[in-house]
Amino acid sequence: xxxxxxxxxxxxxxxxxxxxxxxxxxxxxxxxxxxxxxxxxxxxxxxxxxxxxxxxxxxxxxxxxxxxxxxxxxxxxxxxxxxxxxxxxxxxxxxxxxxxxxxxxxxxxxxxxxxxxxxxxxxxxxxxxxxxxxxxxxxxxxxxxxxxxxxxxxxxxxxxxxxxxxxxxxxxxxxxxxxxxxxxxxxxxxxxxxxxxxxxxxxxxxxxxxxxxxxxxxxxxxxxxxxxxxxxxxxxxxxxxxxxxxxxxxxxxxxxxxxxxxxxxxxxxxxxxxxxxxxxxxxxxxxxxxxxxxxxxxxxxxxxxxxxxxxxxxxxxxxxxxxxxxxxxxxxxxxxxxxxxxxxxxxxxxxxxxxxxxxxxxxxxxxxxxxxxxxxxxxxxxxxxxxxxxxxxxxxxxxxxxxxxxxxxxxxxxxxxxxxxxxxxxxxxxxxxxxxxxxxxxxxxxxxxxxxxxxxxxxxxxxxxxxxxxxxxxxxxxxxxxxxxxxxxx
Numbered sequence: 001x002x003x004x005x006x007x008x009x010x011x012x013x014x015x016x017x018x019x020x021x022x023x024x025x026x027x028x029x030x031x032x033x034x035x036x037x038x039x040x041x042x043x044x045x046x047x048x049x050x051x052x053x054x055x056x057x058x059x060x061x062x063x064x065x066x067x068x069x070x071x072x073x074x075x076x077x078x079x080x081x082x083x084x085x086x087x088x089x090x091x092x093x094x095x096x097x098x099x100x101x102x103x104x105x106x107x108x109x110x111x112x113x114x115x116x117x118x119x120x121x122x123x124x125x126x127x128x129x130x131x132x133x134x135x136x137x138x139x140x141x142x143x144x145x146x147x148x149x150x151x152x153x154x155x156x157x158x159x160x161x162x163x164x165x166x167x168x169x170x171x172x173x174x175x176x177x178x179x180x181x182x183x184x185x186x187x188x189x190x191x192x193x194x195x196x197x198x199x200x201x202x203x204x205x206x207x208x209x210x211x212x213x214x215x216x217x218x219x220x221x222x223x224x225x226x227x228x229x230x231x232x233x234x235x236x237x238x239x240x241x242x243x244x245x246x247x248x249x250x251x252x253x254x255x256x257x258x259x260x261x262x263x264x265x266x267x268x269x270x271x272x273x274x275x276x277x278x279x280x281x282x283x284x285x286x287x288x289x290x291x292x293x294x295x296x297x298x299x300x301x302x303x304x305x306x307x308x309x310x311x312x313x314x315x316x317x318x319x320x321x322x323x324x325x326x327x328x329x330x331x332x333x334x335x336x337x338x339x340x341x342x343x344x345x346x347x348x349x350x351x352x353x354x355x356x357x358x359x360x361x362x363x364x365x366x367x368x369x370x371x372x373x374x375x376x377x378x379x380x381x382x383x384x385x386x387x388x389x390x391x392x393x394x395x396x397x398x399x400x401x402x403x404x405x406x407x408x409x410x411x412x413x414x415x416x417x418x419x420x421x422x423x424x425x426x427x428x429x430x431x432x433x434x435x436x437x438x439x440x441x442x443x444x445x446x447x448x449x450x451x452x453x454x455x456x457x458x459x460x461x462x463x464x465x466x467x468x469x470x471x472x473x474x475x476x477x478x479x480x481x482x483x484x485x486x487x488x489x490x
Contacts (some may be wrong), residue, residue, distance in 0.1 A: 002076045003075065003076030003077070004076060004077050004078075004079050005027050005076055005077070005078055005079065006079045007078070007079070007082040007083050007084065008082065010022055010027060010049055010050065011050065012049065013029075013048065013049055014045075014048035015048070016031075016034060016041065016045060017031060018031060019031045019048045019049075020049060020075070021048060022050065022051040022052065022053065022078045022083075023052055023053050023065065024053055025053075025077055025078055025080065026074055026077060026078070027076050027077065028069060028074055028075065029075055030069065032070075032073070033068060033069055036068075051078065058124075058183065058185040058189075058213055059183060059213055060213065061212065061213060061215045063215065100115055100118075100119055100431075101115060103426070103427045103430050103431055103434040104434070106426070107438070108398075108399070108438060109399070109419050109422070109435065109438065109439075110398065112419075112426045112434065113418075113419075113422040113426075115425075115426040115427075115431075116187065116423070116424075116425030116431070117422075119187075119425050120186070120188075121186070124183075124187055124425070128186075128187070128421050128422065128425075129418075130272070130363065131361065131362035131363045132270060132362055132363055132364055133270055133272070133366035133367075135362060135366070136362070136366050136367050137359050137366050137367055137368050137369075138361065138362030138363070138396075140362075140370050140396075141359070141361070141362055141370045142396035142397075142398055142402075144372045144373070144468055145396065145397075145398075145399070145401070145402040145405055147465075147467040147468050148372070148405045148463050148464065148465045148468055149463065149464040149467075150401065150404075150405070150446070150462065150463055150464075151450070151461065151462050151463060151464060153450060153451035156451030158448035158449070158451060158453075161447050161453060163175065163443060163444065163455055164203070165413070165455050165456070167390065167392075167412065167413050168257060168330050168332065168353045168390065169330075169353075170205075170228050170257055171203075172203050172204065172205050172228055173203020174203060174204055174440060174443070175403070175407060175411075175412065175455055176403055176413070176414055176415075176416065176436070176439060176443070177204055177207065177392075177413055177414070177415050177416075178195055178205070178206040178207060178415065178416060178417070178420045179207055179356075179415030179416060179420075180207045180208065180209040180210065180232035180260060180262070180417065181418070181420055181421050182209040183209075183211060183212075183213050184209075184212065184213055184214075184420075184421060184424055186213065187422075187424045187425035188424045188425055188428045189428075190428040190429050191212075191213050191214045191219075191424075192206075192208060192212045192214045192218075192219045193214055193219050194428050194429040194432060195420050195424060195432050196219055196220065196223055196227070196229075197222075197432075198420075198423065198429045198431070198433040198435070198436065199420075199432060199433070200223065200224045200227055201433070202436050202437075202440060203226075203227075204436060205228040205229070206227075206229050206230075207230040207231070207232055207260050207332075208230070208232060208256075209232050210231075210232045210233055210245075210262070211234075216231060216248060216249060216252070216256070217248070220252065223255065228255075229256050229257065230256065230257060230259065230260045230332060231249045231258075231259055231260065232260045232262055232334070233246070233259050233260065233261050233262065234262055234310045234311075235310070235311040235314055236309050236311055237311050239311075241309075242326075246259070246326045246327045247326075249327070249329070250327055250328075250329065253329075256329070257329065257330070258329050258330040258331065258332050258354075259323065259327055259329050259331055260332045260334050260356070261319070261323065261332070261333055261334065262334045262335055263314065263335040263336070264334065264336075264337065264359060264364050264368075265310075265335070265363070265364040266310065266312040266314065267310075267312055316344060316348075320348055320351060320352070323351075330350075330351070330352075330353035330354075331348075331352045331353065332352070332353060332354040332356060332392075333352055333354075333355045334356040334358055335358050335359075335360060335364075336355045336356065336357050336374060337358075337359055337368055338369075338374060338377065338473070339374065339377035339380070339381040339382055339385075339473070339477075342357070342374065342377075342378050342382065342385050342391070343378075343381075343382045343385055343479050345385075346382075346384070346385045346388040346389050349389050352389055353389060354389055354392055354413075355389055355390075355391055355392070356392045356393065356394060356415065357371035357374040357392070357393045358371055358393070358394045358395055358415075361394070361395055361417055361418065362395065369472075369473075370395060370396060371393035371394060371395050371406070372405075372406065372409065372465075373468070373471065373472045375391065375393060375406070375409050375410060376409065376465065376468060377472055379409065380472070381477045381479065382477075386410045390412040390413070391410060391411055391412055392412055392413040392415060393406050393411045393413075393414055393415070394414065394415030395415075397414060397415075397416045397419060397439075398419075399439075400438075400440070400441065400442025400443035400444070400445065400446055401442060401443075401446045402414075403439065403442075403443050404443055404446045404447060404450070405463055408458045408460055408462045408463045409465065410460075416435075416439070419435055419439075420432055420435065422435075
């Protein structure tokens with residue numbers, strides 16, 4: 001019979017050399033785990049000696065405790081009657097009583113984000129909203145689409161509009177996909193599963209974050225036949241962790257169709273909104289810190305915690321051959337930001353089936369180029385890349401017209417990350433569904449007014465991108481091939 005502890009006994013164990021926490025009614029001794037916790041010891045010490053379930057639950061997938069702690073670390077049960085009752089925040093109480101508006105009343109993604117901001121916690125909002133440094137790349141990701149003008153044709157039969165396409169050899173209902181977005185259960189208990197269910201009726205694809213708050217098995221459970229998923233991979237310094245995860249993904253070939261290797265954030269960016277929302281370790285006395293593994297740059301936001309342990313030593317020469325040993329699934333390289341790297345990636349086809357032009361939602365290196373700049377670079381310096389691998393883009397999408405403009409420039413698919421998370425925060429699964437419903441309707445309206453029936457018929461002639469072309473890179477091609485934009489040397 002499990003031993004029963006009261007809250008007073010639990011509270012005594014709140015030091016680095018004697019650290020207990022309560023999770024889901026169980027009392028755990030996590031002292032030995034402190035130095036190796038990916039988020040650092042300070043986050044656990046902040047919760048030491050009390051019930052940490054509320055903070056733990058939205059972040060960690062099922063089974064995380066059992067896989068990291070020895071069985072004997074579970075000491076017993078907590079007497080729930082001895083735990084302090086949570087104090088209701090008056091503002092939160094009023095908000096809960098009012099509840100979110102009808103999702104059908106929301107007409108665009110800005111309205112959905114506004115509703116979500118009122119529903120989710122400040123910590124959650126700061127993590128989703130935050131971006132690198134001065135948020136310049138984040139803003140430019142969206143503003144660049146406003147600089148591209150559409151060229152509608154008239155006297156064209158526009159009664160039909162077909163959004164279907166194929167991605168990495170699989171049919172999908174639309175060229176819009178959910179980009180990898182971490183910690184969905186911070187926004188709503190439906191989590192990544194809710195996103196999967198919310199987009200299912202559209203036949204849209206979803207790339208599951210390496211830092212999802214649910215297990216890869218849970219997320220695809222009950223998904224529709226033919227629904228397509230990819231798995232994002234952040235290669236870990238401890239390679240075996242990544243290899244073990246690849247084994248799990250390989251065992252679900254009916255759902256996970258590719259590996260999305262993320263390259264645009266080998267180290268975390270400096271996300272000040274996220275860091276300010278955390279006081280991890282800031283109020284702890286110096287004596288309470290565990291020295292081992294505490295050197296974490298840039299503060300203690302959620303982003304910093306998630307990146308701890310991520311490998312920064314990936315190379316073209318070593319990483320793709322290593323991946324080939326551990327999975328036969330196609331590889332999608334996420335985070336290409338120059339035409340040179342797009343050209344290099346294309347040389348690794350057919351292992352590499354697609355590339356995602358992305359600056360990590362502006363969350364890594366601030367003032368890095370928006371995906372549209374990189375796409376225009378590719379068209380200028382190495383257009384053959386578009387025929388060797390599929391080129392996808394993400395970042396800054398707020399309207400269906402944004403999606404169509406990217407497709408006109410040669411993108412095969414367009415991803416949204418924050419939009420899915422804010423949809424989830426606004427209304428759970430229903431909020432995600434409404435987000436995609438809005439974007440689908442806007443895409444169809446745009447294509448009909450352009451006089452285009454099929455996604456495959458969209459071309460650069462349907463847009464005017466001259467204002468953006470003035471700002472793209474105009475230096476040496478930097479490619480090892482002859483006759484490509486060789487400038488005269490006068």
